Amino acid sequence: MSVLPRDGLVAVVKRDCPTCELTAPVLGDLANRAGLQVYTQDDPNFPENVPHRIDDTGLDVSHRLKIEVVPTLIRLQDGAEVDRTYGWDRAEWERVAGLAGLGGGLPEMRPGCGARNIEPGIIERLKIRFNETGLRSRRIELGGDEDEHEAMHERGWSDGLPLVPPTEERVLKMLDGTARDPQEVVGIVPPILAPATVEKIAINAVMAGCKPEYMPVVLAAVEAVLDETFAMHGVLATTMFVGPVVIVNGSVRRRIGMNAKGNALGQGNRANGAIGRALQLVIRNIGGGKPQEVDRATLGNPGKYTYCFAEDEEGSCWEPLAVERVGLKAGQSAVTVFAGFGLQGVVDQKSRTPESLSRSFAESLKVMFNVKSAPSADALIVMSPEHERTYREAGWSKARVYEELYKLTEIPGEDLVAGAKGIAEGGPASRAGTMVSKFRPGGLMIVRAGGNAGMFSGIIGGWSSSGPRGSTPVTKEVRN
Amino acid sequence: MSVLLDPTSEQSPTLRPRLERPDALDGLTIGILDIAKARGDVFLKRLGERLAERGVAFKHYAKPTNTRPAPLPLQQQIATEVNLVIEGLSD
Numbered sequence: 279m280s281v282l283p284r285d286g287l288v289a290v291v292k293r294d295c296p297t298c299e300l301t302a303p304v305l306g307d308l309a310n311r312a313g314l315q316v317y318t319q320d321d322p323n324f325p326e327n328v329p330h331r332i333d334d335t336g337l338d339v340s341h342r343l344k345i346e347v348v349p350t351l352i353r354l355q356d357g358a359e360v361d362r363t364y365g366w367d368r369a370e371w372e373r374v375a376g377l378a379g380l381g382g383g384l385p386e387m388r389p390g391c392g393a394r395n396i397e398p399g400i401i402e403r404l405k406i407r408f409n410e411t412g413l414r415s416r417r418i419e420l421g422g423d424e425d426e427h428e429a430m431h432e433r434g435w436s437d438g439l440p441l442v443p444p445t446e447e448r449v450l451k452m453l454d455g456t457a458r459d460p461q462e463v464v465g466i467v468p469p470i471l472a473p474a475t476v477e478k479i480a481i482n483a484v485m486a487g488c489k490p491e492y493m494p495v496v497l498a499a500v501e502a503v504l505d506e507t508f509a510m511h512g513v514l515a516t517t518m519f520v521g522p523v524v525i526v527n528g529s530v531r532r533r534i535g536m537n538a539k540g541n542a543l544g545q546g547n548r549a550n551g552a553i554g555r556a557l558q559l560v561i562r563n564i565g566g567g568k569p570q571e572v573d574r575a576t577l578g579n580p581g582k583y584t585y586c587f588a589e590d591e592e593g594s595c596w597e598p599l600a601v602e603r604v605g606l607k608a609g610q611s612a613v614t615v616f617a618g619f620g621l622q623g624v625v626d627q628k629s630r631t632p633e634s635l636s637r638s639f640a641e642s643l644k645v646m647f648n649v650k651s652a653p654s655a656d657a658l659i660v661m662s663p664e665h666e667r668t669y670r671e672a673g674w675s676k677a678r679v680y681e682e683l684y685k686l687t688e689i690p691g692e693d694l695v696a697g698a699k700g701i702a703e704g705g706p707a708s709r710a711g712t713m714v715s716k717f718r719p720g721g722l723m724i725v726r727a728g729g730n731a732g733m734f735s736g737i738i739g740g741w742s743s744s745g746p747r748g749s750t751p752v753t754k755e756v757r758n
Numbered sequence: 759m760s761v762l763l764d765p766t767s768e769q770s771p772t773l774r775p776r777l778e779r780p781d782a783l784d785g786l787t788i789g790i791l792d793i794a795k796a797r798g799d800v801f802l803k804r805l806g807e808r809l810a811e812r813g814v815a816f817k818h819y820a821k822p823t824n825t826r827p828a829p830l831p832l833q834q835q836i837a838t839e840v841n842l843v844i845e846g847l848s849d
Contacts, residue, residue, distance in 0.1 A: 416764040418772050426760045435765055444763045472767030481765040563765040 284357045287314040287375060290340050291349045293324035295391035298349045301366050302327055304381045312375060319394040340395040341404040347390040365390035402450040411450055412460060413477060435563055437583055441485040452480040455490030456497060457758050464497055465504025467565030468511035469572040474500055474564050482563055486556035491534050492549055494756045495613060496556045499524045502615040502754040509749040513741060514567045519579045519619035520741040524554055524586035525725055527600035528611030530756050531588040538588035540729030543621060554586030579619040589725045595670035599725045603753045611756035616658050617749040618738040627733045632672045635665060640686030644716055646739045650704040652689050652714045656721040656740035662728035665735045680722055687716035718745050783814050789840035792820040798846035
């Protein structure tokens with residue numbers, strides 16, 4: 279590293295800056311008259327008229343001096359900075375240099391250019407080199423012959439698919455995606471009840487393939503599943519199918535390019551895929567929740583790799599899910615998490631009235647888990663635009679649809695008794711003669727998503743322990 | 759050399775720990791692997807006899823040569839058939 283003088287003037291410049299080129303005669307003048315030392319960030323031969331240029335292409339001095347703009351002129355005294363100016367401003371330069379008559383023929387003022395040492399990708403490397411990252415996680419040094427992808431699998435970090443290696447540089451960039459302090463604890467992750475700091479979540483977000491701008495959504499999703507009412511420990515440990523399903527509302531959907539349209543629940547969108555995966559990796563790695571260990575799922579479901587999508591709010595006649603649930607203003611961003619699994623298709627291409635379509639949904643909902651299962655689990659209806667249109671054109675509010683579906687999913691108790699319909703599964707004989715609700719009050723949620731063509735909606739089934747005795751859906755605002 | 763940040767809650771060592779040794783051999787099947795070093799077969803045969811005397815289940819395996827790692831099919835066969843492996847490393 280170049281040593282700074284204890285006393286005198288230093289300037290930091292780069293050739294790729296018209297203002298630095300403009301001030302080259304002044305730099306030469308100050309070198310002659312006041313012993314100015316010039317540090318160059320890009321081309322060690324610039325400026326040619328200064329005899330003793332100092333090569334700072336490694337940017338060590340620039341970083342140490344926290345240069346943000348070039349040219350910067352600094353006065354040092356007893357090893358400490360006592361004055362600085364940046365860009366070209368004749369009066370300022372004359373004041374800092376303590377000399378008059380600088381830059382005859384130059385304009386009075388010119389703004390400077392961005393310094394190289396603060397460019398994205400460079401600033402992170404400098405912070406790592408000078409141990410200024412503030413990152414507290416343990417560094418894992420891999421052997422020279424170790425393949426980093428294999429090493430991550432062998433350490434048990436992966437859900438089974440390849441991971442992006444969480445280098446310090448990538449984690450620093452990920453942390454740029456949020457204003458929150460890296461050491462802030464977002465929640466306590468089961469099963470081992472370890473604190474999830476923003477930094478640890480960022481490491482897992484890197485591995486999942488997130489971009490930094492996804493971080494606020496990932497953080498909100500983690501916060502939501504760690505809310506006590508979601509019962510993440512139980513959702514993980516159950517033998518049933520469920521995992522967290524993440525539904526995103528508000529302006530962030532479009533800012534980060536999430537898919538709410540065709541194939542919204544399928545593959546192919548980076549944000550949908552990576553956010554849901556990051557959440558699962560947080561549970562796995564920070565919380566230690568792994569299949570065949572505390573995760574006791576009999577079958578699980580493919581959504582336990584990732585299950586995240588955006589609601590198609592535009593054009594819907596209904597308020598978005600987050601607005602409906604917690605009264606956020608339309609456009610405010612939020613995530614809602616639901617303990618759910620899989621997808622049961624609801625195909626109805628002929629209903630043209632809300633009454634008929636509601637019966638279709640109700641009959642499909644009634645078979646969830648088992649036709650004999652009631653009360654059953656919560657359910658999330660993902661309604662396609664063409665089905666929603668039927669309700670829209672008839673002027674049905676979402677509240678009215680819910681009301682109709684709760685009513686239509688009441689089942690005669692005699693159908694639910696053990697042995698009825700020749701099925702041993704079922705409830706006690708005392709149910710006969712009563713009407714039993716398939717869903718608890720509040721146990722149904724509706725979101726709109728999917729392509730414009732297709733009278734195909736979906737039902738995402740929930741957990742048998744739905745509601746206050748188990749898991750309740752949780753909505754959290756997305757904060758930057 | 760790559761340096762990665764630990765994504766876990768850092769409750770296990772950075773180096774992968776060795777598998778724990780069982781307290782007893784009851785109910786386990788032991789693989790006896792002859793790596794084809796001279797007279798290893800003599801030693802391992804005797805070891806098998808001692809295990810048989812103690813009523814411990816075991817199976818014999820042999821590598822074609824000590825100069826190369828075991829062929830993948832043999833590795834997979836051993837991993838699916840036995841719980842522990844004893845191999846003769848030198849002559």
